[in-house]
Amino acid sequence: MASQDYYRTLGVARNASDEEIKTAFRKMALKYHPDRNPDNKESEARFKEIGEAYEVLSKPEKRRIYDQFGAEGLKGGGGHGFGGFQNADLGDIFGDIFDNFFQGGGGGGRQRSRRGADLKYTAEMTLEEAFSGVKIPVSFERSEVCDTCGGTGAKPKTGTKKCSTCRGAGRVQYSQGFFSFSQTCPDCGGQGEVISSPCRDCDGSGKVRKKVTLHIKVPAGVGEGATLRVAGAGDAGSRGGPGGDLYVQITFKHHPHFERDGADLIYTCGLSVDQAALGSSVEVPVIEGGRTPLEVPHGTQHGKLFRIAGKGMPEPGGRKRGDLLVRARIDIPVDLTPRQKELFEELGRSFREEGRRPDEREQENGFFKKIFK
Numbered sequence: 001m002a003s004q005d006y007y008r009t010l011g012v013a014r015n016a017s018d019e020e021i022k023t024a025f026r027k028m029a030l031k032y033h034p035d036r037n038p039d040n041k042e043s044e045a046r047f048k049e050i051g052e053a054y055e056v057l058s059k060p061e062k063r064r065i066y067d068q069f070g071a072e073g074l075k076g077g078g079g080h081g082f083g084g085f086q087n088a089d090l091g092d093i094f095g096d097i098f099d100n101f102f103q104g105g106g107g108g109g110r111q112r113s114r115r116g117a118d119l120k121y122t123a124e125m126t127l128e129e130a131f132s133g134v135k136i137p138v139s140f141e142r143s144e145v146c147d148t149c150g151g152t153g154a155k156p157k158t159g160t161k162k163c164s165t166c167r168g169a170g171r172v173q174y175s176q177g178f179f180s181f182s183q184t185c186p187d188c189g190g191q192g193e194v195i196s197s198p199c200r201d202c203d204g205s206g207k208v209r210k211k212v213t214l215h216i217k218v219p220a221g222v223g224e225g226a227t228l229r230v231a232g233a234g235d236a237g238s239r240g241g242p243g244g245d246l247y248v249q250i251t252f253k254h255h256p257h258f259e260r261d262g263a264d265l266i267y268t269c270g271l272s273v274d275q276a277a278l279g280s281s282v283e284v285p286v287i288e289g290g291r292t293p294l295e296v297p298h299g300t301q302h303g304k305l306f307r308i309a310g311k312g313m314p315e316p317g318g319r320k321r322g323d324l325l326v327r328a329r330i331d332i333p334v335d336l337t338p339r340q341k342e343l344f345e346e347l348g349r350s351f352r353e354e355g356r357r358p359d360e361r362e363q364e365n366g367f368f369k370k371i372f373k
Contacts, residue, residue, distance in 0.1 A: 006053035006066065014067070018058070025054040113241035116143070119234040120227075120247040125218065127255050127265075131287050131313055133220030138248055143207040143235040149199035151240070153206035158197040163188035191239070207236050216248050221263065221314035226250045257285055263322025265312045269294070270331045276300045284326055286311050294326055302330040 007014050010024045028050045030036070037043035056062045056074065065073045121140045129136065145151040154160055162168040166185035170192040173182045184190040198204030216228060227249045234244025252260070259266040269284055279298035283291040294306060305325050312322025336344065 006056050006071075009049050009053040010057065021054070021057050025050060025058070029054075114238040115241045116235035116237040116244035118244040118247060120249065122249045122251055123216065123218075124251050124253055126253050127258060127260065127287060127313075130218065130222050130250075130252065131220065133218060133222075135215040135217050137213050138216050138246075139211065139213040140246075141209055141211050142233075142246075144210050144212075145236045146199060146202035146206055146208050148201040149206060151206040151236075151238075152195075153199055153202060153204040154195045155197035155199050158195075160193040160195050163192055163194050166192065168192040206238060214246070218250065219316075221316055222250055223262070224250065224252055224260070258287065260313065261325075263313045263315045263320075264325055265322065266325045266327060268327045268329050270329050271296060271300065272331055273333070276302075276328065276330050284308075284324070286324065287313065292324075296328070300328050300330075302328060304328045 007016070010021060010028065012020055012024050016024075029047065032043045032047040032050060034040075034044050034047060056066050056071075062074060119140065119142055121138055123136055123138050125134075125136055146153075149156060152160065163170075163185060165187040166172050170185055170188065170190040171182045172185050185192075188194050195204050199206070202208050214230065214233060216230060218228065222228075227247050230246040230248065232243040233246035236243050257267055265287060267284055269282060271280075271282070274280075275282070275296060277298060279300070280296050282294050282296055284294050286292050292308060292311060294308065296306075305327055308324040308326065310321050311324035314321050333340070
């Protein structure tokens with residue numbers, strides 16, 4: 001059974017204005033509508049109470065009688081017409097609420113402009129380009145304003161005419177029981193005008209697809225996966241609306257020498273066995289071109305890292321550079337000449353000789369001395 005205090009049912013004061021009552025009703029009806037609360041008897045009952053209260057308080061004469069005599073004074077005054085409202089579709093009933101929320105409010109919406117869509121593309125570049133910072137070409141398709149009709153969608157010299165369905169308002173009004181609501185005109189799409197003779201080049205859309213090439217400035221030191229935004233370079237807007245944005249995601253081509261770790265670069269340097277064992281001076285490439293010297297100490301092991309400060313990629317802002325990390329790789333010879341094989345065997349014997357204990361070597365020397373006396 002509905003509460004007899006209709007003001008409390010809607011949560012408004014007794015001196016609330018018509019607009020306050022309407023706003024409170026919409027908010028609560030949207031919350032408790034059966035379409036949003038299926039199989040919920042409590043919400044269904046609450047929804048009926050809200051509708052009954054609004055039916056009374058939204059009508060000046062019924063509200064006057066209620067204020068003076070209470071709910072009893074309304075008996076015999078006819079039904080509330082609530083059943084039709086209860087069965088109405090939620091999207092239709094609250095269409096004006098959603099349209100106003102997402103489209104910025106307002107009544108007619110004539111010639112409503114609309115922002116163009118954002119676009120996203122991927123651009124590939126080299127480490128050298130990222131090191132110095134360059135402009136790279138990006139080719140893609142986007143919608144642009146039709147040159148023939150200037151974006152109106154109408155054939156030149158024909159223009160548009162007022163929509164006969166909504167009479168130029170952009171919205172159509174419907175009534176269901178005690179409740180009236182509006183929604184975007186289905187014939188003109190809310191513009192209030194229709195095109196009598198569509199432009200042949202754009203089929204009345206006001207936009208055409210074109211392939212364009214833009215040169216995008218990439219800052220020095222840009223990282224893998226970084227996304228650059230170019231304002232207004234996306235799809236064209238409608239009815240004079242602004243264009244969308246273009247987002248360009250950066251990827252890098254494989255480099256023959258360097259790996260990247262943030263602002264640091266990693267280079268693998270091959271060393272021969274004698275270079276690693278005895279130490280040597282080598283030269284390694286740098287990203288800006290040319291080579292830089294590196295001193296390899298004797299006894300260098302496979303995988304050892306050497307750091308050359310300030311020879312990596314620029315950090316964001318370009319004030320500082322990362323480092324060049326040189327990883328040692330010991331190259332073991334495969335095809336040996338007879339002489340090289342002989343030398344390695346001799347070297348191996350020497351290693352084994354040096355690896356024996358002094359007392360073992362002394363015993364062996366004493367043994368051979370006895371034999372060869």
